[in-house]
Amino acid sequence: MSVHIERNEAPVLPQATPLTLINDTGHAVAGDGTGGFELPEPEILKSLYRRMVVARRFDTQVTALTRQGRLATYPSALGQEACEIGSVMALRTSDWLFPTYRDTIALLTRGISPADILEAFRGDWHSGYDPKAHRTAPAATPLATQALHAVGLGTAARLKGDNTVALTFLGDGATSEGDAHEAFNFAAVWQAPVIFMVQNNQFAISVPLKKQTHARMLADKAVGYGMPGYRVDGNDAAAVYAVVSAAVERARSGHGPTLIEGLTYRIEAHTNSDDPSRYRSNDDVLAWKARDPIERLEKYLVSQNLLSEDDRSAIAAEAESLAGDIRDAMNAEVEIDPLSLFDHVYAEPRPALLEQRQFLADELSASEDKS
């Protein structure tokens, strides 16, 4: 095993027409339009649908709680369910995910509890879940930095003889960052088992894609690095799952990284502090709502008799139960020990930090005596 693998194939040139397997009207695309990708099995499609419905309930519930002041901030992923869940479903539990702050529903799909996911947004601790237990890195806030971590982890796995794959989410804005370039380049040179899933949701906070890049499309970026690039309809969970699955298989068998651009749209604001009416028209939002990833898969499943009324009520019940869990968790007052400020800074406790800890402890007990 070596970090250096010779190039063994010409990179696939991305197609401008996004790959779609189930179109806006809920019909399966046939013939040449599928780029050789096949519709996932019915069980996969049902699972994608169920997880998207539950994830949307998660998102709407958390947005509501944020408006009530229960969370400090929340970056909604509403409308991006197909990209998030289609990608994560293509991974094995032994693979690693490198998320950003907007990928909370991907974390949910990884099996991380809502309370742990939301710990950071509530303001209790910077990251609430165990990265090793869930093979999921802490969500990154600086843009594109986590893509390099994914490349490092994938490379380490290969050097240790494991077939672990790393997938990282990036936004359209993140592709302008230097770290994205370095990650793409390192991954290609080292042939790292990494998938760069670029969720092109059209805006980096308020800046539209045309002010972000002069490239024909973000998938084109792959070509310059010598890796395959794909453009996929990011509101089509079936297509996202199919393309990411192929990239994961490619990475797992030692053929290196893939860059995928998922065309989608952020329906809600960037976060609760943002006013999207200042930079985009309501017509655009309505046009994208008409391409809703959940509705289109639902239409397809119903048309194929794969989704019964019983299935739908069971899924709705699961979503409501999750929403209740979220309300319970976020409405519960959590006591945070102020002295935990000094925890986990170093592996070995430092005398100077222990002094500062004692200072705070004395201050706290003095204020307790007063009250």
Add this chain to the structure above:
Amino acid sequence: MSAPTHTAPGEADSTVEQTAPKPTTMTAALNQALRDELAADPDVVIFGEDVGPLGGVFRITDRLQAEFGDDRVWDSPLAEAGIIGTAIGMAMYGMRPVVEMQFDAFSFPAFEQIVSHLAKERNRTKGRLSMPIVVRIPCAGGIGGVEHHSDSSEAYWIHTPGLTVVTPSNPADAYSMLREAIRSDDPVIFMEPKSRYWSKDTLSLPVQTAPMTKASVVQEGSDVTLLSYGPTVKTALEAARLGEGEGLSVEVIDLRSLSPFDDETVSASVRKTSRAAVIHEAAQFGGYGAEVAARVTERNFFHLSAPVLRITGFDIPFPSPKLEEFHLPTAERVLAALDTWEWEV
């Protein structure tokens, strides 16, 4: 130098055979430390720019790729953020990367990866992730380097909680501290003073000196404490020799660890001498010396006979090679600074 005890660090060291005493440069000592850790722990990997066949621009990684293979030691693309960022991912998967930044100022493209991720991963994940990464940075001036090759970046790193920042000043410490840094579960910024790379000690390797977080008293004295580190330990020792000719008894401390700061050793010395001065190459304003002076004063004010002084580089961008001798602190400048104190009590 800290007193060598001639024992190897750790117990899993059967791979390391004691060598006969011989003149050893700091570069050779660092090279041997890397070799011994590569042999002792299969999770240790080395990568960076030019560290492979070339053996690093200062030959610190000389022959390591030939001996351990390109799975353990390899050349990365030329990108410092990429080097630190990928090392972070490797650490998440259980590896212990030792990476090189080649020159001080070349570490600046990696600033965000170091301060926003490397330093914080343990804290933000409640201790669930460790970052056992050593970032080797050849640092400071005195070798006639062109622009961006002679800076001192320590103030940026010591201001970042989560990092350990150490700098050896001699071959024995270089060997011992680097091995300890690689075994640390915390990220270590390991600053190697370029002007001391070719300094020699007569050494038998492996050698274990004091723990890397401890300062060492390299010369005892009773009138003044000079606090130095890395490249300025030599300057401080020269100042001590010159001072001796003038009847001044100078105690010289090599801080070795910049963060954490060894208050105990420093305060004990300052209370003995009642005077202290700190010497560094970096610019003075907002520099490491400001932290040292404040800290020494806060803890020892009533034991001090005079304000703590700073003898440093000027507050200018690091100068071009033909002018650096006017910028870098010298022993004469140290003594002149000490002369500004009121010595009659």
